[in-house]
Amino acid sequence: GQQVQQSPASLVLQEGENAELQCNFSTSLNSMQWFYQRPGGSLVSLFYNPSGTKHSGRLTSTTVIKERRSSLHISSSQTTDSGTYLCARNNYAQGLTFGLGTRVSVFP
Amino acid sequence: VTLLEQNPRWRLVPRGQAVNLRCILKNSQYPWMSWYQQDLQKQLQWLFTLRSPGDKEVKSLPGADYLATRVTDTELRLQVANMSQGRTLYCTCSAGQGANTGQLYFGEGSKLTVL
Numbered sequence: 013g014q015q016v017q018q019s020p021a022s023l024v025l026q027e028g029e030n031a032e033l034q035c036n037f038s039t040s041l042n043s044m045q046w047f048y049q050r051p052g053g054s055l056v057s058l059f060y061n062p063s064g065t066k067h068s069g070r071l072t073s074t075t076v077i078k079e080r081r082s083s084l085h086i087s088s089s090q091t092t093d094s095g096t097y098l099c100a101r102n103n104y105a106q107g108l109t110f111g112l113g114t115r116v117s118v119f120p
Numbered sequence: 121v122t123l124l125e126q127n128p129r130w131r132l133v134p135r136g137q138a139v140n141l142r143c144i145l146k147n148s149q150y151p152w153m154s155w156y157q158q159d160l161q162k163q164l165q166w167l168f169t170l171r172s173p174g175d176k177e178v179k180s181l182p183g184a185d186y187l188a189t190r191v192t193d194t195e196l197r198l199q200v201a202n203m204s205q206g207r208t209l210y211c212t213c214s215a216g217q218g219a220n221t222g223q224l225y226f227g228e229g230s231k232l233t234v235l
Contacts (some may be wrong), residue, residue, distance in 0.1 A: 042219050055227050060223040081154060098164065104219050107154050107166025107212075 015039060016106055016111035025089045025118045033114045035099035037080040042102050046073055047086055049096040049113070058084070058097075089118045121145050123228035125213050134235045138201040139231045143211030150213035150225060153196040155188055157181070158208045158229075169217050172198060183207065186187075206233045209212045 019034045035080040037044070040075055043061040050056070059066055062073040062082065063085045070089075075082040125144040133139050145153060152180060154169040168177050170190035179186045183205035189197045211227040 031125075045224060047224075047226075053231070055210070055226040057223050057225065069152065096162070100164075100224075102219055102221050106218065107169055108167070108221065108224060111163040114161060 014047040014111070016099060017111050018097075018099055018111035018114050020114060021112070022115040023117070025093075025116065027089060027091060027118055027120050029091060029100055029118075031086045031116065033086070033097050033116075035082045035084070035111060039080070041077050041080050041105070043077075043095060044075065044082055044099060044101045045108065047098045048080070051095055055098070074086055080092050086116070089116075089117045094118045095099065121146075123150060123213055123225045124174060124211050125231050126227040128235075129228060130231045132233050132235050133200075134204055136202070136205070138199055139203075139210075139232060141198040141200065141209055143227055144194040145196070145213055146179055148193065149223070152195065152214045152217045152221070153190065153202075154212045154214070155196070155198050156210045156212060156226075157184075158210065159183070160206055164210075167198075171217070178198050190217070200232060203232060206231075208232070 016034045028029050045060045046058040047055045059073040062075045065074045070087045072085040096113040098113045100110040158164045159161040168188040173188040184200045184203040187199040208229045208231045210229045212225050215222040
């Protein structure tokens with residue numbers, strides 16, 4: 013099964029609305045990361061190893077490592093927030109394992 | 121600031137033909153270089169992490185065969201062969217590997233389409 017589960021799979025927002033994205037891990041966790049993938053394809057790191065709560069502009073990440081879960085909150089969404097949000101876990105002996113992502117569409 | 125330069129950015133690949141991809145590292149603070157593939161269903165999957173010049177690895181996945189080579193401290197290559205389905209290959213860099221990966225930085229990607 014999927015080691016990294018993200019929900020919802022997709023989300024449609026009206027500009028100004030808030031959103032909460034979830035990421036759950038099926039096995040014990042060392043650290044994780046949140047990424048944003050632009051509609052054109054390139055990926056940008058949003059939060060790295062965000063244990064506890066961290067803020068970056070209108071984004072807030074809340075991660076509870078021992079419960080193997082993380083959430084990403086988008087406040088006052090803007091059309092430029094549209095894209096796919098991916099979470100990933102670090103692994104001991106290989107690269108990151110990614111979820112399938114949450115596709116967010118923000119309409120004016 | 122761009123940490124990684126990938127080329128080509130797009131390539132149409134005739135069925136049965138191999139293609140060579142190149143990735144150049146612009147910042148020596150992140151010497152662990154890796155390749156990830158993203159399939160048509162948008163699933164991102166780690167392929168290789170190569171640290172030292174001369175390191176080579178091969179892998180066969182559904183839809184493509186891969187040969188990765190760390191050529192120099194700043195150059196990583198990937199040969200893609202027997203590709204039957206399109207995909208995008210991303211080069212990444214980081215300060216460590218495994219549990220010590222740290223923040224992962226992505227290149228712009230090389231999008232491959234099968235003709």
